[in-house]
Amino acid sequence: MILYCKIALFVLLFFQNNNHNLIKNVDIQSDYIQSDHLQNLYVVNNQTLFKYSKTGEKLAEYSNNYYGDIDIVDPVDPLRILLYYKEFNQLLFLDNKLTELRSFVSLDDLDVDNSGAVCSSKNGGFWVFDETSQSAKYYNDNLEKQQETSNVRFVTDSLLHIVFMKEKDGLLYLQDKSQGLFLFDIYGAYIARVPEVSVGSFQVKQGKIIYFDREKVFSYSRTRLQNESMVDDLFTNALNVRMEGDVLFIQYPQKIGIYTQN
Numbered sequence: 001m002i003l004y005c006k007i008a009l010f011v012l013l014f015f016q017n018n019n020h021n022l023i024k025n026v027d028i029q030s031d032y033i034q035s036d037h038l039q040n041l042y043v044v045n046n047q048t049l050f051k052y053s054k055t056g057e058k059l060a061e062y063s064n065n066y067y068g069d070i071d072i073v074d075p076v077d078p079l080r081i082l083l084y085y086k087e088f089n090q091l092l093f094l095d096n097k098l099t100e101l102r103s104f105v106s107l108d109d110l111d112v113d114n115s116g117a118v119c120s121s122k123n124g125g126f127w128v129f130d131e132t133s134q135s136a137k138y139y140n141d142n143l144e145k146q147q148e149t150s151n152v153r154f155v156t157d158s159l160l161h162i163v164f165m166k167e168k169d170g171l172l173y174l175q176d177k178s179q180g181l182f183l184f185d186i187y188g189a190y191i192a193r194v195p196e197v198s199v200g201s202f203q204v205k206q207g208k209i210i211y212f213d214r215e216k217v218f219s220y221s222r223t224r225l226q227n228e229s230m231v232d233d234l235f236t237n238a239l240n241v242r243m244e245g246d247v248l249f250i251q252y253p254q255k256i257g258i259y260t261q262n
Contacts, residue, residue: 020248028254034201041258047070061098064092067092071085071087091105110145115128115130116163121186125139125141129160135148149184160179180194197218199211
């Protein structure tokens with residue numbers, strides 16, 4: 001409850017206060033960034049994953065040249081970090097030191113030969129979006145399929161190309177860049193569509209969807225159907241922004257800025 005209240009308070013203060021202190025600039029080119037609730041930063045540069053602390057100290061590094069570039073990193077469980085290699089349809093799980101926990105998982109072997117995106121599950125295992133069946137499928141740690149959403153085409157007339165997924169607080173979020181978010185419960189039942197959130201990766205905090213688009217951070221409330229935005233000079237030329245507690249990670253073309261809220 002204390003952590004929940006701190007997150008809620010920071011989301012509120014973030015949209016009311018533009019004062020931030022620079023902790024460190026990490027000089028690195030990055031294709032993609034992620035973060036976890038322990039305020040660790042994950043940076044993808046082609047085939048390499050770097051892990052940094054909230055003070056900008058490099059903690060670990062992982063690279064595998066055999067499967068090409070890393071397309072998705074999901075550190076929702078910092079002890080079981082999910083990596084996705086779309087070109088080769090492969091998954092990998094790493095521990096908190098970025099050491100392999102098991103051998104690569106071939107989605108082809110699970111009869112998902114046309115995957116779109118993946119994410120970790122709070123219950124262990126993972127979700128994968130099957131482009132062919134137009135549904136998300138949940139596999140447990142033993143690689144057994146246990147859940148599957150309904151075909152998303154029943155709520156849209158066109159094929160979806162899911163580029164980002166997230167499970168949070170009993171909900172599964174599927175993001176299509178042209179049609180927004182589609183929400184399901186973890187048992188596969190369709191709940192709602194949020195067309196406003198169609199660009200870039202997002203976070204979910206206290207039921208609000210936080211995302212970055214065109215140098216603004218947005219906070220969308222499903223219950224209030226309201227979208228708040230924040231503009232800051234720090235966001236000029238930024239590629240992405242992530243919030244973890246009182247820490248901001250801002251991705252720029254040649255560096256990652258790490259800031260704290262005043």
